Amino acid sequence: MTSTIVRAVCPHDCPDTCALHVTVKDGVATEVKGDPEHPTTAGVLCTKVSRYAERTYHKDRLLFPxxxxxxxxxxxxxxxxxxxxxxxxxxxxxxxxxxxxxxxxxxxxxxxxxxxxxxxxxxxxxxxxxxxxxxxTICAMAGGTGYKYTIGAKVGTDTEQVQNARLIIIWGGNPIASNLHLWTRAQEAKRKGARLIAIDPYRSLTAEKCHQHIALLPGTDAALALGIMHVLIEENLLDHDYIAQYTLGFDLLKQRVREWTPEKTAATCGITAGEVTALAREYGAAGQRGEPAMIRLNYGMQRVRGGGMAARNIACLPALTGAWRHAAGGVQLSVSDSFPKDNQALQxxxxxxxxxxxxxxxxxxxxxxxxxxxxxxxxxxxxxxxxxxxxxxxxxxxxxxxxxxxxxxxxxxxxxxxxxxxxxxxxxxxxxxxxxxxxxxxxxxxxxxxxxxxxxxxxxxxxxxxxxxxxxxxxxxxxxxxxxxxxxxxxxxxxxxxxxxxxxxxxxxxxxxxxxxxxLTVPDAPFAKGGFPTPSGKCEFYSAAMQKDGLDPLPGYTPPYESAASNPELAKDYPLAMISPPARNFLNSSFVNVQSLRATEGEPHLDIHPDDAAARGIAQGDTVRIFNARGSFHAMARVTDKARAGLVVGLSIWWKKFAADNKNANEVTSQRLTDMGRAPTFYDVLVQVEKLAQ
Structure with missing residues (x-):
């Protein structure tokens, strides 16, 4: 029996893009492993892609027209x-x-x-x-647009530097489930003494393993970033030399964020003023000490009405503290624009x-x-x-x-x-x-x-x-x-x-x-000496391009379409916010039909805070109906404080045919679009939840 190793690549929508070794015996792929020599894959695959051969040879593969x-x-x-x-x-x-x-x-x-x-x-x-x-637009257009107005392109911190950071803020993501190889490096940084902070409405698997979890309300990330900027400026936790040389519009930014006191920010975000101040001080102090602070900015926080501005606001932070000076500092939303792809030739x-x-x-x-x-x-x-x-x-x-x-x-x-x-x-x-x-x-x-x-x-x-x-x-x-x-x-x-x-x-x-x-042949620290691919060549706190496009040229805050604060009348009927982040064993809607992965995931479930469950007579394991004026779907209740009070979390995306009611979380989501980038608002949703007769 002859056996060969074929070099391949994971094709799925994940930042890790793993290098694969496929073992082939007599024309049959028998095993898929991570390439041990590829620096980011390092021989390790997620549970999904390690079963790629099972998916390829699945009994339900479509094989004929x-x-x-x-x-x-x-x-x-x-x-x-x-x-x-x-x-x-x-x-x-x-x-x-x-x-x-x-x-x-x-x-x-x-x-x-x-x-x-x-x-x-x-x-x-x-x-x-x-x-x-x-x-x-369906995944990343809002955040990408806001980020590019500020930075100039989807370029950022190299994942291979993350283990050298001293402070890592994981904002709006769950890398254990969706960015495993960055998480591995973050864990290495943690073992070397780095501090990890998660910002997420939901206490995800990642948030549980960080030193601190800040559970803000969905759709308020832009406000938190404004509050951080306020504290950084008020307490002079700034890199004035970096600001003077490599940024545009600092004086206007200073005026804009003056109103965003820790108290106002906390009231908007549903957290404490102490959390706002401490986070800003910790981030600013890293810059004052000359230590690399890195923000992993992910896609969850942009799937709301103000998602583009939220990404823009967060992208301003490293330029205020000089975090870009360090290879392990700065921010990473995406590095896809680093690749000199020739779209004209391809398309x-x-x-x-x-x-x-x-x-x-x-x-x-x-x-x-x-x-x-x-x-x-x-x-x-x-x-x-x-x-x-x-x-x-x-x-x-x-x-x-x-x-x-x-x-x-x-x-x-x-x-x-x-x-x-x-x-x-x-x-x-x-x-x-x-x-x-x-x-x-x-x-x-x-x-x-x-x-x-x-x-x-x-x-x-x-x-x-x-x-x-x-x-x-x-x-x-x-x-x-x-x-x-x-x-x-x-x-x-x-x-x-x-x-x-x-x-x-x-x-x-x-x-x-x-x-x-x-x-790619690129600098370890892409913006250590400026060189931003913006019209000005600087990090643009003030963006003339945004003004030309009819947008506010300075960082700001746009409340969600659907929240208790922004739409109290709607909240009377549908008082619970809902988000639907990816389930660990699925990748968007891929792998849902792989029996071993679906068995691990169980059935569609909804995480609900004990206070919200008690008010509705819901107990662990009950079948519940989640609904609003757009539609409804059923799930099994998991009563847990992983979901903050007032929030329910339906891990997704199930194929509808594998749900008992042939529906999934997108029955209740809206077709309304974000502030910029024309992207969807999957996490800008109010619902009600009721127990179904068992």
Whole structure:
């Protein structure tokens, strides 16, 4: 029996982007392990990806093209050939495009983070077709927008430096579940004497292991950052030299934060004034001592009305104290802009029909948009939807509306998938896509600085095909003869980065496939001497770009849409705030169908504070109904003080078909958008909870 090790990459939406070693025996992948030589992976995988072979060979893998034979949503299909599937799709899309190509919409996100399977041949196809564009906002657009107004790009602290920090603030994240390799380095820093502080409405697994947990109200992170700035300035815990050389607008910032006293901040955030003052003093004192203080800013805190401003406010903090001077200081939201990716070469926007730029549909409002009729303002009704690398019926907000949109009999829907997800149940044509073990790809990362190559370890199972190949075949059926539709995956990967960029000046795709990964050539401390990629070249406390875009140019606070303080009338009926962070054993909606992981997670559950449970006659293990005017879902109650009083936490995202009531937490979330970035407000929700008859 022959055995080989193939170098691969975890494709999932996680900052760690792990390097994999796949053991293959006689054409079968028998084991997936972390690459022990890759500096951030260090041979360790999360419980999810360590079972990747189980997922690839899952008994429910989609292996053949299928055509719907039942009603939409029933999930009844019959097997057809690839030729028949391609003919049906090309015929439908061609007829719709002849009327108006903008009536066709692609819908995709981060089911794979690979640049080939996610961002190359599919965009080329839809650009050539003239289809509507998709605004891919559903995860990180709010925070990314606010961060970029301040810092200039999604660049920040290198994860490989975190173990050298003396103070680590984990703000709005749970890295034990979703950023394991940064957490490993944070634990190393802790053993070396660093102090760890978690800021999160929920006492997550990570918060439990930090020295301190500050449980603020959802949606008030921007206010806490303003309060910290107030104390730093009032108590002169500042790096005046750094401020003078490398920042813009300090005097205006000083005036703005004057009103944000610890008392006002505490009242807004639902914490104590002492917590505000102590946190600011601790952060400022690290700067005064010349010790690196690092903020890991994650995505949970931005999924509220003021989420973009919250990320912006927090991004101001390291410039006030000079934390950027240290390689282990500063802030990390994402480092994805560190990679010199060549989107023009990958996606070929030049293929779009000249003279008319297609409309853009926001993926976070897909429910409403699928139900809109044609109008001068909206444009043509969406007549065709092609879904790949996403499961919108489960993950998009206000799920009941989303499902009604997908249930339209006049909507032609194609879904590329590994499994029959909630979304796949609504497909007219269901196409089997390959998994990461079966295709080629090239990856950047948003949590480390390594460019990575994924080599196929096994032949595609059944008749599954890579996304790139599926869209090549569709391009042929549609009569697209541009040479770019004949490029192989290797040819596309070879031109995926800007070759003259000094960060990857020696890039060679053939070599990268052999080595598996290569680190970018970037400074250890990216902004130690300024050089911010903003219009001014400085950290912008005052942003002229924000003013030009109609936004407040200074840090501020926008209260949530739904909270007891901002909407007391709504809170009379729905008094509990709700957040729905990822469950440890799932990754968004991926892995929910892997039995071993679902068994570990148990069933959908809701964490509720003992006081809130007692007021409703709810006991541990009771089945409860969580509801508001948008919808409802059922879960098992876990009575725990991990959820602060007034907050319930439904760990997500379950496939609806695996829940007893065929619903998940997105039944109650809203399609309203954030202050900037047009992103969803998943954690800006008020609900009521009631016990169901057992």
């Amino acid at each position: 299928q055509k719907r034979v039942g009603r939409k949503g029933e999930g009844r299909f019959e097997r057809i050939s690839w030729d028949e599937a391609l003919d049906i799709i090309a015929g439908k899309l061609g007829a719709i495009a002849a009327r108006d190509p903008e009536a066709i919409l692609p819908y995709s996100y981060a089911g794979t983070m690979g640049w080939l399977q996610g961002e190359s041949m599919a965009p080329r196809f839809f650009h050539k077709l003239g289809a509507s564009l998709l605004d891919r 070929r926007p030049d293929l779009m029909p000249s003279g008319k730029y297609p409309r853009t549909i926001n993926m976070s409002t897909i429910g409403d948009d699928l139900l809109r009729e044609s109008s001068p303002e909206f444009g043509p009704k969406i007549d065709a939807l092609v879904v790949y690398n996403s499961n919108p019926v489960a993950v998009a907000p206000e799920s009941g509306v989303v499902a009604r949109g997908f249930a339209r009999e006049d909507l032609f829907t194609v879904v590329l998938e590994h499994f029959q997800t909630d979304t796949a149940d609504y497909a007219d044509i269901l196409l089997p896509a390959t998994t990461q073990l079966e295709h080629t790809d090239i990856h950047g990362a948003y949590g480390h600085l390594y460019l990575m190559a994924n080599n196929p370890a096994i032949a595609p199972l059944g008749e599954s095909r890579p996304n790139t190949e599926i869209f090549r075949l569709l391009a042929q059926r549609m009569g697209f003869t541009d040479p770019c539709f004949s490029e192989t995956d290797d040819e596309i990967a070879a031109k995926a980065v800007k070759r003259n960029d000094e960060r990857l000046i020696h890039f060679d795709w053939s070599s990268l496939k052999k080595t598996g990964w290569a680190k």
